[in-house]
Amino acid sequence: MATCDACGRSENMPYHCRHCGGTFCGEHRLPEAHDCTGLDDWNDPSGIFDSDFDESVDDPGTRSGGFLSDLSATGGPLGYFRGNMTYVFLGLMFITFGFQYLVFPVLGIPVNSSLWNAVFTVSPQHPFYVWTWVTSVFAHSGLTHVLFNGIVIYFFGRLVEEYIGSRDFTLLFLGSGVLAGLGYLGLAILQGNPTPALGASGAALAIMGVLTVLNPGLRVYLYFLLPVPIWVLTGAYVLISVSGILGVPLFPGVADAAHLVGLLVGLAYGQRVKNQYRLPNQLQFGGGRGGGGMGGPGRGRGPF
Template sequence: MAKCDACGREENMPYQCRHCGGTYCGDHRLPENHSCPGLENWNDPDGVFDSGFDDTVDGSGGGGWGSSTAESNGIASRLGINTGPGGILGYFRGNVTYLFLGIIWAVFLIEHIVLFTLGEAAFRALFVISPANPEYVWTWVTSIFSHAPLSLFHIGGNSIVIFFFGRIVERYVGSRDFALLFLGSGVLAGLGQIAIQAYQGNPAGALGASGAALAIMGVLTVLNPNLKVYLYFLLPVPIWVITIGYAGLSALGIVGGVGGGIAHVAHAVGLALGLLYGQRVKDKLSAPGQLQLGGGMGRGPGGPGGPGGRGPF
């Protein structure tokens, strides 16, 4: 049995909307019958869905760069980049989650090559955002995609959250806004962490995608606080419980020093940014009622409950 996201009716044979991923009964299975958020972005008469990277779609709807002609004033157009279906960015429309995951694992490999060939100094200069060298602005971004060397737990935990939660958030907010959320929250989380470290006289620095991963989880918590998540693939709990748990751990880490080696400030900043962004968009979007391993019929994609949370960041 599954519950219709529109009317709450229990259905033995529910329908899943391919545009928003929601679960619906026969009366609400059509996008126009459940106020599907995808309808707001269907602005191309030729049937090109605007997920945020296509300048050829009318920018009056949500998620586009803001142009409907080849002479648009969008950023990508001014740079001469073709963001249409056949352009280089067109391949990433709707797939930024997977793109970022690919970058994370590619960078993980590069980290080890640099560490074992050029040494720790080069590794830190390239991948670790540090209070000693905040002027290394490239590390503001590279640190998001970097993880503790030889730590599969660190990169694995973050990858699980991004894979299962990230693709849902991207589906609802669009690829462009998802990319901005991921990168923006990651950068601000890293800067927040090294600001505290500088105040404490701690030169450790930080790296990892946990801040961005918790921002993603924060967005889903606001969109649907009762979203059922199978924690550790087994225990069904609402997402708000997991979010409160991570908020509490971060608070204990910041105030009481619990959990050394974890970037608690970065976690807290990322989660706060996700919650704020979720509040900003919650009136325009809706989320599925449940996440389940294997993606059971009509219940949306499946996944575990939260970031790995360990490692430097």
């Protein structure tokens, strides 16, 4: 539990300003909201900080008149996305879920039909349906699947986004999700497996891989009950995934190749960035305050 330096409110998930080093609640997390002393050092009359979402902010000369910079600046139409991409991706997951199981059936397109699969799943039979490389990341095989992935992304994604910034978090999430799908496709084609796959588990496990590198002792409450160090969960997922790839699936119906690719991407990325930024306090203590619950990716019809 921490106390906000601006209003004194106790906060389980505090934000730590990398510009002034203070601790703040969600309401005062932005530099502009807590009168950050770094505003004076920034020497920017508009008082806008680099959120890592727009590279042009690094150079004031490129900001002036820049379309993307104006959109993503504080108060701009895209200002909400700065620091909130975790929630944006969660929203997209549930919006996509609604299209899968409400909108498409109402339009007369049954779940698991050829058109439904062509929109929402990566399929070894149609590997060059390139749009599915992205749409499959946000689509899921059922409510349990989307909830489990949502739990991982909600609790872990916020920590990783705060550490690496919204822009890099966006690239990590989408990149690992796409690579996980392509990894599944490659193995499925080699094995002659025609089953399509879908889900954000590859991206979720990439996020978990990053946290494993940043703080392997971070305690996570498995199913909100059993405290387990995050490295144990990561190691377990590696073993489960490798076992499935070798033909001994411990959880049939799960895209093990996608899980493994996502984890490897996250571990590699974590190694790359672990010394580039000041580590937030959320990743330095145990006790589950920064970790939350871990349900794991769902199972079913070829999810990942």
